[in-house]
Amino acid sequence: xxxxxxxxxxxxxxxxxxxxxxxxxxxxxxxxxxxxxxxxxxxxxxxxxxxxxxxxxxxxxxxxxxxxxxxxxxxxxxxxxxxxxxxxxxxxxxxxxxxxxxxxxxxxxxxxxxxxxxxxxxxxxxxxxxxxxxxxxxxxxxxxxxxxxxxxxxxxxxxxxxxxxxxxxxxxxxxxxxxxxxxxxxxxxxxxxxxxxxxxxxxxxxxxxxxxxxxxx
Amino acid sequence: xxxxxxxxxxxxxxxxxxxxxxxxxxxxxxxxxxxxxxxxxxxxxxxxxxxxxxxxxxxxxxxxxxxxxxxxxxxxxxxxxxxxxxxxxxxxxxxxxxxxxxxxxxxxxxxxxxxxxxxxxxxxxxxxxxxxxxxxxxxxxxxxxxxxxxxxxxxxxxxxxxxxxxxxxxxxxxxxxxxxxxxxxxxxxxxxxxxxxxxxxxxxxxxxxxxxxxxxxxxxxxxxxxxxxxxxxxxxxxxxxxxxxxxxxxxxxxxxxxxxxxxxxxxxxxxxxxxxxxxxxxxxxxxxxxxxxxxxxxxxxxxxxxxxxxxxxxxxxxxxxxxxxxxxxxxxxxxxxxxxxxxxxxxxxxxxxxxxxxxxxxxxxxxxxxxxxxxxxxxxxxxxxxxxxxxxxxxxxxxxxxxxxxxxxxxxxxxxxxxxxxxxxxxxxxxxxxxxxxxxxxxxxxxxxxxxxxxxxxxxxxxxxxxxxxxxxxxxxxxxxxxxxxxxxxxxxxxxxxxxxxxxxxxxxxxxxxxxxxxxxxxxxxxxxxxxxxxxxxxxxxxxxxx
Numbered sequence: 001x002x003x004x005x006x007x008x009x010x011x012x013x014x015x016x017x018x019x020x021x022x023x024x025x026x027x028x029x030x031x032x033x034x035x036x037x038x039x040x041x042x043x044x045x046x047x048x049x050x051x052x053x054x055x056x057x058x059x060x061x062x063x064x065x066x067x068x069x070x071x072x073x074x075x076x077x078x079x080x081x082x083x084x085x086x087x088x089x090x091x092x093x094x095x096x097x098x099x100x101x102x103x104x105x106x107x108x109x110x111x112x113x114x115x116x117x118x119x120x121x122x123x124x125x126x127x128x129x130x131x132x133x134x135x136x137x138x139x140x141x142x143x144x145x146x147x148x149x150x151x152x153x154x155x156x157x158x159x160x161x162x163x164x165x166x167x168x169x170x171x172x173x174x175x176x177x178x179x180x181x182x183x184x185x186x187x188x189x190x191x192x193x194x195x196x197x198x199x200x201x202x203x204x205x206x207x208x209x210x211x212x213x214x215x216x217x
Numbered sequence: 218x219x220x221x222x223x224x225x226x227x228x229x230x231x232x233x234x235x236x237x238x239x240x241x242x243x244x245x246x247x248x249x250x251x252x253x254x255x256x257x258x259x260x261x262x263x264x265x266x267x268x269x270x271x272x273x274x275x276x277x278x279x280x281x282x283x284x285x286x287x288x289x290x291x292x293x294x295x296x297x298x299x300x301x302x303x304x305x306x307x308x309x310x311x312x313x314x315x316x317x318x319x320x321x322x323x324x325x326x327x328x329x330x331x332x333x334x335x336x337x338x339x340x341x342x343x344x345x346x347x348x349x350x351x352x353x354x355x356x357x358x359x360x361x362x363x364x365x366x367x368x369x370x371x372x373x374x375x376x377x378x379x380x381x382x383x384x385x386x387x388x389x390x391x392x393x394x395x396x397x398x399x400x401x402x403x404x405x406x407x408x409x410x411x412x413x414x415x416x417x418x419x420x421x422x423x424x425x426x427x428x429x430x431x432x433x434x435x436x437x438x439x440x441x442x443x444x445x446x447x448x449x450x451x452x453x454x455x456x457x458x459x460x461x462x463x464x465x466x467x468x469x470x471x472x473x474x475x476x477x478x479x480x481x482x483x484x485x486x487x488x489x490x491x492x493x494x495x496x497x498x499x500x501x502x503x504x505x506x507x508x509x510x511x512x513x514x515x516x517x518x519x520x521x522x523x524x525x526x527x528x529x530x531x532x533x534x535x536x537x538x539x540x541x542x543x544x545x546x547x548x549x550x551x552x553x554x555x556x557x558x559x560x561x562x563x564x565x566x567x568x569x570x571x572x573x574x575x576x577x578x579x580x581x582x583x584x585x586x587x588x589x590x591x592x593x594x595x596x597x598x599x600x601x602x603x604x605x606x607x608x609x610x611x612x613x614x615x616x617x618x619x620x621x622x623x624x625x626x627x628x629x630x631x632x633x634x635x636x637x638x639x640x641x642x643x644x645x646x647x648x649x650x651x652x653x654x655x656x657x658x659x660x661x662x663x664x665x666x667x668x669x670x671x672x673x674x675x676x677x678x679x680x681x682x683x684x685x686x687x688x689x690x691x692x693x694x695x696x697x698x699x700x701x702x703x704x705x706x707x708x709x710x711x712x713x714x715x716x717x718x719x720x721x722x723x724x725x726x727x728x729x730x731x732x733x734x735x736x737x738x739x740x741x742x743x744x745x746x747x748x749x750x751x752x753x754x755x756x757x758x759x760x761x762x763x764x
Contacts (some may be wrong), residue, residue, distance in 0.1 A: 052660045054588050057471070075663035082664045088657045091761035092679040102665045135761030153665045 001154040002026040002066050002079075004189035008138040009061030011053075019045060019210060021061060027156075028187035030158050031180070031203035035194055037135070046159045050082055052077040065156050065189075081155030081188075083179070085165040087146035089134040094119065095145055096120070102149035102193075115185035117152075140171035147179055154159055158183060158190040164199065176202055190213030222581035226654045229578065230640040231599045232631065233615055236608070240614020244459030254460045260438035267439040267465075268472055270352040271422030271430070274359035277428065279414060282367035284514025286406070287398045290380065290732035298512070299372050303517040305365035306331055307690075307741035309698030311718045312734040313362045314430035316522025318722075319529050319731065321346045321354060326525050334537035338536065355432040361522065362427070364515045367410065376410035391497045400492040416604040418476065419469045423607035426700035426715075439465060443609060462609040469607050510637065523738050529731035542603050553732040557714065561736060564697055565711040567628070568740070571635045572692035575643035576685055583644075583651040584673065593648055600641040612705045619706055627707035634706035635699055639692045646691060650763070651677070680763055682755055686748040694741035714740070 003025065010020025019041035026032045034042050047053040049063050052075055063070045063078075070078045085111055089098050099117050121129055122146045134142060143163075150158070163179065164172045183190050192203055200207055245251075254260070289298035305313075320326050323333045324341035332338045347354040380402050387397030399608035436442070443461035446454045467560050529535075531550065532542025553560075586593045601612070615634065616625060654677060662672040703716050712720075716734035 047660070050660065050664050052663065075660070075664045076668055078664070080664050082660060084657045084661070085657065086657060088655065090658065090659050090662075090676055090680075090763075092756050101662070101667070114274075133759050133761070135759065149665065150661075155664070156221055197745070 001187045002189060003027055004157045004191070005064040005067070006049075007062045007064065009045070009048065009063070010059070011041055011048060012058045013056060018057075022208060024206060024208070026189040026191065026206075028177065028189055029184045031183060031190040031192050031205040033192045033194060033200045033203045033205060033207045034210065035200060035207060037195070040208060040210035043161055046082065046161050046191065046193055049057040049078075049159060050080045051078055079156035080159055081150040081153055081157075082161065083146060083150055083163040085162040087134075087139075087142040089142055089145055089149075091135060093134075095126070095132045095137070096133055098134060098145060099149050099152060100128075102152040119143075120148055120152060138171075138174060139167050143167060143171070143175045144178065147175075147182065151182060155188065158188045160190060160192040160194075162194050162196070165194075165196065179217075219585045221584060226347050226578050226582050226640070229574075229598070229633070229636055230346070231602065233618065234602050234611050234637060236618050237611035237613070237615030238606070240617045241459055241462050241610055242614070244456055244613060244617075247456045247460070250456035250460045254457050254464065256616075257442070260439070260442075261454075263439040263442050264464075264468060266352050266433060266436070267422050268468065269471075270356045270359065270428075270438065271418060271420075272472060272476065274356045274363065275414065275418040276422045277356070278360045278363040278367055278417065281364050281511050281515050282371055283403060283407075284334060284508050285364070285368055285516075286371045286375070287395065287403065288411075288509045288512065290375065290402075291394050291398065295372060295375065298368060301516050302365035302372075303745065304370045304523070304738075304742060305361070305516060306369060307694040307697075307745055308362075308519065308523060308738040309359075309364050309694075309700075309715055310739075311430065311698075311700060311715050311722075312427050312520060312526065312737040313522055314358050314427050315718060315722055315730050315734040316524075316526045317354065317358050317361065317518075318347050318430060319525035319727065320518075320522055321357075326521075326528070326540070329540045330537045338596045341538075348433055352433055352434050352438070354474055355428055355438070355519075358427050358431040359421050359424075361515055361519045363421070364512070365519065367413065367417065368414040368512070370410045372404045374406040375402075377409060378405045393498065396496075396498070404488075412415045412601060412605070415473055416601075419605055419607055422469050422472055423465050423609065425609075426719060429719055440607075440609070447609075447613065462607065464751045465607045466497060466610040498510070503714070507665075523735075524732040526731045526738065529727060530735045532728065550732065553729065556729075557717070557733065557736060560712050560714045560717045560733070562742070563628070563711055564715070564736075564740060567632050567635055567713065568693040568696040568744075571632055571696045572643075572689045573638045574632075575636060575639045575692050576647065576688050579640065579643040579647045579688075580651070580681070583648040584677075585652050586648070588656065590652070593652065596642075597644060597648070600644050603637045604641055608701045612701055616705045616708075625706065626710040627706075628711055630706040631703055631711045631713075634702035636694045638699055638702060639695050642691045642695050643688045646684055646688040647681070650681055654680055654763070679756070683752045683763065686752045690741070690745045693744045697737060697741050 001081070005026070006022055006024045008021040008023055010022070011018045022045070024032050034045060036042055044053060045055065046118060048057070048059055051073065053059065065079055089095075090101065093101065096114075096117050099120060100113060103117060103120075118127075118130060121127060124147070126141065126144060126148070129141070129145070130135070134145065137145065160179070164176050167175055176199065182188075192199060194200065285298060286295070304688050318325065322341075323344045323346055325346070328336065328338070328341070383401040384394070384397055387401050388394065392400070414641055423440050425444045426441050432438050432441065437445075439461070443458055443465060446458035446461060449455075449458075528542065529549065530553075531545045535542040553642050582596070583593075586596065612634070619625040619630045619633075622630075624633065656677055658680070659672055662676045663669070666674065697713075698715060699713075700715050700719060703711065703713050707713075708715070714733050714736045718737060721730035721733055
């Protein structure tokens with residue numbers, strides 16, 4: 001169980017403040033929603049948190065998980081999991097291959113990986129999908145594989161970048177429930193970026209509204 | 218580490234061009250040289266020949282390519298057109314030129330096919346159908362070679378514009394398919410093909426290899442004059458050659474500027490008036506049978522030239538007007554293969570190594586610049602310099618650089634000079650392919666715990682493999698076709714099938730020239746076929762892979 005802390009985070013590009021400063025403390029299982037029109041730097045905020053913001057930005061502020069400052073760490077050692085609006089399953093790997101790529105950090109040794117992946121797939125209603133080509137799956141199935149891949153890397157905190165925006169109306173609700181249930185079950189502090197009001201309601205957490213460059217909550 | 222790859226690319230791909238250009242300028246700093254150059258009899262004639270053949274071939278090739286792409290798109294055959302243009306793209310200039318001679322010369326296949334029953338000729342007539350004084354054969358040769366290139370460039374642009382929706386929009390407004398195409402889609406493609414058009418124009422005005430085979434001889438084009446001066450054993454004439462190379466640069470710059478100005482001042486207003494006049498005639502003059510098939514005719518001519526090469530290479534004695542050689546002999550080939558061994562080996566090794574090096578460096582730089590479109594564009598401009606500059610304008614000077622480095626006449630020198638022309642093509646294919654991979658893949662892989670290298674090798678590289686194979690085929694074909702760079706850097710000591718084909722042609726040995734021509738066409742096609750096959754076999758069961 002971890003706590004995610006954002007301290008005075010602000011982003012500047014070309015000398016102009018794009019966003020911030022943002023301060024927040026996100027407790028285990030809680031979801032901080034960041035809402036605002038496109039172009040307000042929501043996605044850049046997530047890129048900053050997981051350490052992949054392009055060099056064109058200048059930044060200030062700190063990110064901490066359980067009091068540990070992550071600012072100097074590369075993305076692979078920060079402990080974040082991220083889900084985008086596109087599922088971004090690696091197209092050259094099978095479903096099982098994608099999930100195995102996520103499982104890598106979890107320290108499950110060689111021979112134990114196959115059964116571990118099969119069990120995990122089954123628990124998400126994806127039994128038997130292992131050898132499949134991701135491109136042949138439905139949108140909902142792909143979203144579940146993507147979530148599973150992220151969870152199996154055992155992140156300490158989760159970042160969601162409009163994760164349900166590209167799903168059709170029928171699957172959106174069920175995937176949202178699945179993701180949010182997993183967040184609460186695993187007690188993951190989460191930052192959600194969205195412009196969908198239903199996401200914010202379902203998240204039941206703090207809300208930060210960005211209304212334009214430099215705007216504050 | 219990151220900066221190292223960028224510096225390396227600049228050092229290998231850009232620095233020699235700059236140094237070579239400076240070397241040429243230094244060599245041309247001589248008042249007597251310019252005085253002798255300008256006093257050269259026939260200089261004006263030669264310049265006009267160069268300009269005329271270059272401009273005419275470029276404009277016609279552009280028109281044909283646009284018609285071919287428009288027709289193919291409207292008949293939903295763009296993929297077929299791409300496939301039809303590929304072999305001709307892979308066939309080097311010299312091979313096409315030799316094939317056209319075998320086809321069009323008075324003793325060529327075309328006249329044999331209709332003699333004597335239609336023409337009455339029992340002996341080959343004394344016509345100047347190739348090397349004609351007006352450079353018509355040269356113009357045709359350039360058209361046949363550049364049309365497939367321009368077609369592929371335009372088709373490449375087609376994937377970047379919403380052509381289908383633009384077409385629907387125009388049709389719904391009541392316009393015919395052809396008018397909609399030329400109002401709404403063709404201008405967008407043209408904008409993306411401008412640089413390629415400039416490259417084609419400059420090559421047309423300044424090329425040596427096609428003029429050598431197809432062009433007029435007395436006087437020849439300016440490019441051939443300058444080339445003769447440069448290869449003259451009388452060293453006093455050398456600085457005149459340097460001055461001539463600079464004159465060619467000036468002429469090409471002037472031609473590019475004039476044509477761009479004319480397009481802006483004359484063509485654009487007319488096109489705009491036509492586009493907005495509201496006429497919704499169901500068909501256009503452009504819509505006719507002839508214009509719809511002109512692309513097929515030109516591509517067909519390229520194919521026929523290759524077939525002519527093949528027939529001539531296996532034919533021994535061949536009396537006019539027999540359509541077929543009296544005797545087909547593979548014996549000519551078995552002996553020929555012995556003679557060709559060194560040239561074939563040099564062509565293959567230089568081509569493959571150049572492709573591998575170019576792809577490696579470009580991949581590294583593309584990784585550094587993948588999220589910096591502006592830096593990528595600047596880099597592309599630098600890398601494209603060798604393609605839009607007359608080759609002689611920097612190859613003259615580059616040779617002096619290679620001599621200083623002890624690389625002239627060496628395999629490494631030839632390799633380096635080839636890299637200058639191979640790198641821009643590797644860049645075109647790979648830098649964009651890398652930039653178009655969604656950035657999320659890298660972010661997801663990193664947050665899942667993979668380091669930068671693992672991410673690149675396991676996640677990004679596999680998705681680039683198909684582009685890498687395309688680049689490999691293209692690089693090899695480009696290297697295979699290079700004539701002047703091989704001559705300059707090889708100094709006659711390193712020969713390739715392309716330089717040997719030209720030698721055989723100028724010594725009048727048609728059969729040997731045809732054999733080299735076949736080799737020139739065959740080697741890139743084999744590489745294309747192999748890379749296409751690997752590309753299909755790779756990830757055959759993964760539908761979501763980038764094409």
